[in-house]
Amino acid sequence: MSYELYYWDGLQGRGExxxxxxxxxxxxxxxxxxGNEAQGLGTGAMLALLNSKREACPPFAPPFLRDGNLLIxxxxxxxxxxxxxxxxxxxxxxxxxxxxxxxxxIADVVTEVHDTHHPLASGLYYEDQKDAAKIRAHDFIDNRIxxxxxxxxxxxxxxxxxxAHLVGDKLxxxxxxxxxxxxxxxxxFPRATRHFGEHxxxxxxxxxxxxxRPNIAAYLTSERRLAYNESGIFRHYPELDKAAR
Amino acid sequence: MSYELYYWDGLQGRGExxxxxxxxxxxxxxxxxxGNEAQGLGTGAMLALLNSKREACPPFAPPFLRDGNLLIxxxxxxxxxxxxxxxxxxxxxxxxxxxxxxxxxIADVVTEVHDTHHPLASGLYYEDQKDAAKIRAHDFIDNRIxxxxxxxxxxxxxxxxxxAHLVGDKLxxxxxxxxxxxxxxxxxFPRATRHFGEHxxxxxxxxxxxxxRPNIAAYLTSERRLAYNESGIFRHYPELDKAAR
Numbered sequence: 108m109s110y111e112l113y114y115w116d117g118l119q120g121r122g123e124x125x126x127x128x129x130x131x132x133x134x135x136x137x138x139x140x141x142g143n144e145a146q147g148l149g150t151g152a153m154l155a156l157l158n159s160k161r162e163a164c165p166p167f168a169p170p171f172l173r174d175g176n177l178l179i180x181x182x183x184x185x186x187x188x189x190x191x192x193x194x195x196x197x198x199x200x201x202x203x204x205x206x207x208x209x210x211x212x213i214a215d216v217v218t219e220v221h222d223t224h225h226p227l228a229s230g231l232y233y234e235d236q237k238d239a240a241k242i243r244a245h246d247f248i249d250n251r252i253x254x255x256x257x258x259x260x261x262x263x264x265x266x267x268x269x270x271a272h273l274v275g276d277k278l279x280x281x282x283x284x285x286x287x288x289x290x291x292x293x294x295x296f297p298r299a300t301r302h303f304g305e306h307x308x309x310x311x312x313x314x315x316x317x318x319x320r321p322n323i324a325a326y327l328t329s330e331r332r333l334a335y336n337e338s339g340i341f342r343h344y345p346e347l348d349k350a351a352r
Numbered sequence: 353m354s355y356e357l358y359y360w361d362g363l364q365g366r367g368e369x370x371x372x373x374x375x376x377x378x379x380x381x382x383x384x385x386x387g388n389e390a391q392g393l394g395t396g397a398m399l400a401l402l403n404s405k406r407e408a409c410p411p412f413a414p415p416f417l418r419d420g421n422l423l424i425x426x427x428x429x430x431x432x433x434x435x436x437x438x439x440x441x442x443x444x445x446x447x448x449x450x451x452x453x454x455x456x457x458i459a460d461v462v463t464e465v466h467d468t469h470h471p472l473a474s475g476l477y478y479e480d481q482k483d484a485a486k487i488r489a490h491d492f493i494d495n496r497i498x499x500x501x502x503x504x505x506x507x508x509x510x511x512x513x514x515x516a517h518l519v520g521d522k523l524x525x526x527x528x529x530x531x532x533x534x535x536x537x538x539x540x541f542p543r544a545t546r547h548f549g550e551h552x553x554x555x556x557x558x559x560x561x562x563x564x565r566p567n568i569a570a571y572l573t574s575e576r577r578l579a580y581n582e583s584g585i586f587r588h589y590p591e592l593d594k595a596a597r
Contacts, residue, residue, distance in 0.1 A: 160510065164511065164519060165510065171453075176446070180453035208429050212426065222467065226484065227491065228488060239487075250473070261410070265410065267408055
């Protein structure tokens with residue numbers, strides 16, 4: 108049976124981290140919110156599930172995944188669940204927790220990226236919090252990107268099993284998510300990331316290696332990969348970008 | 353062998369969510385950063401591990417847990433790992449992912465609580481971002497607390513196995529974390545939470561039931577439970593508090 112992925116149509120968002128794992132593994136999955144209403148799919152079907160009064164433990168927000176009777180919410184949790192099934196988790200059980208710790212740290216960065224354009228309230232328009240956004244975005248560029256990226260570069264360096272992967276000796280979903288994080292940062296902050304590869308050579312190499320994998324390369328040029336846009340998490344607002352200090 | 357819990361001394365912080373699980377289970381654990389330097393413990397020992405150039409996959413930040421050779425970072429990940437060992441996870445494997453999804457949603461609220469006093473930059477003093485903090489905190493009170501708490505109240509309501517627990521038919525670490533979240537919100541925002549029990553009766557009952565459990569009650573009155581303070585995540589700044597709309 109197909110996995111059912113539930114995420115807002117029209118943007119990559121947090122759903123993209125799950126999509127990359129499903130695409131790399133060529134898993135059979137349905138994008139429910141992008142589907143046809145006549146077939147019981149579409150955004151309405153997703154909202155019905157979110158607002159259901161009968162579902163035991165409805166999700167708080169997309170993305171979520173249905174696998175048979177199981178409804179799993181939260182990006183890192185979905186990947187922790189899918190990883191072993193898709194052959195994208197470390198074989199060693201202990202390392203799976205290491206992978207999950209890294210994935211949750213990536214999730215923390217993603218939340219901080221969101222808050223660069225929405226520092227005061229997620230319910231307010233960007234235009235109504237532009238001044239605060241500029242302060243937060245510049246702090247993100249000067250302090251947070253270096254702190255996180257030095258850390259992740261160090262994780263690859265200290266991974267004694269490989270210098271091409273964050274955890275273990277082969278590709279995991281964490282590498283795929285790191286590709287997306289780096290890729291999104293380049294879209295949102297082209298000036299800040301201009302010298303990314305000089306500062307973080309192993310991360311830059313990981314990004315390029317993931318992009319070149321056959322299944323990922325095919326996905327990235329397909330219609331299933333939506334373009335970055337200013338409804339997503341990674342938004343390019345030139346006034347928030349600046350050269351890294 | 354004892355579990356080793358690593359977290360900043362002097363505040364509850366995110367470490368408290370792990371502590372409550374260890375205390376409820378009366379597990380054998382060491383608070384490394386609160387320990388004696390002469391015994392190789394203390395904040396220095398924690399920082400040495402964080403900054404180690406040899407450790408495979410060092411953590412990004414506290415809290416983290418050592419269990420034998422395994423070093424596990426990120427609060428929700430630590431609890432996902434410890435839950436079954438401490439008898440605080442659902443027996444059903446599928447429900448463990450449901451529990452983890454809930455725990456990650458609690459973690460999202462905790463991050464938003466932190467950002468009420470640090471909306472612009474985690475590295476700046478609160479005093480230097482007070483005006484922005486007021487806007488973010490009031491939005492949190494008016495919009496985010498209701499959104500999250502209505503959700504969690506609904507999760508208990510729709511849990512067909514119990515009306516006293518978030519997931520499954522017995523206590524899990526998710527219930528313990530929900531206690532801490534509600535308790536911390538009462539400390540930080542006494543005016544906003546004055547009528548909490550009227551709006552969210554099942555959550556209020558869960559909070560009180562957890563506080564009354566013998567091991568938790570003993571812990572809460574022990575010296576191991578640090579008082580809330582303005583170094584932690586839940587900070588009481590009267591100017592950020594207001595009556596809920």
